[in-house]
Amino acid sequence: MTMTKAKIGIVGTGFIATILAPQIQSSKKARLDAVSSRTLAKAESFVANYPGAIAVEGADQLIARDDVDAVYIATPTSAKEDVASRALTAGKHVLIEKPLHSAASFKRLSALARQKASC
Structure with missing residues (x-):
């Protein structure tokens, strides 16, 4: 049985992204498809290490x-x-790497995720 790998995109190229990207790249269940930064040059520099x-x-x-x-x-x-709101609205799964700004932020995103999942 062939398993399709989850195609992951990373928004941001900071320290945590540099830790996560190689883990995605080496995963049997996911692959790193795209990385974004505020500047294309920074994103290009980041993906240079991830064929x-x-x-x-x-x-x-x-x-x-x-x-x-x-x-x-x-x-x-x-x-x-x-960013999470825009991704959820577009129908993407979302992973967030550190705490949100507030409990209210978490509640808003959770409600949006539930709404999109029931569509």
Whole structure:
């Protein structure tokens, strides 16, 4: 039986992304498909170490990709809810790597995820 790998995109190229990317790349169940940064040059520099991964400028371009199933959000805390909301609205699975700004933020994202899952 052949298993399809989950196609993961990472928003952000900071420290945690540098730890996570090689783990995704070596996974038997997932592959790193795309990485976005605020500048294309930074995303290109990041993916240079990950054959097959595509560099894109900005979270919206990564979220819009049909070849990305799930989005790992490795942005500063202040941007996480906004990026996660856009990814959930686009029908992507979302993984967030550190705490959200507030409990209210968590509740809003949880409600949006439940809403999208029931569609």
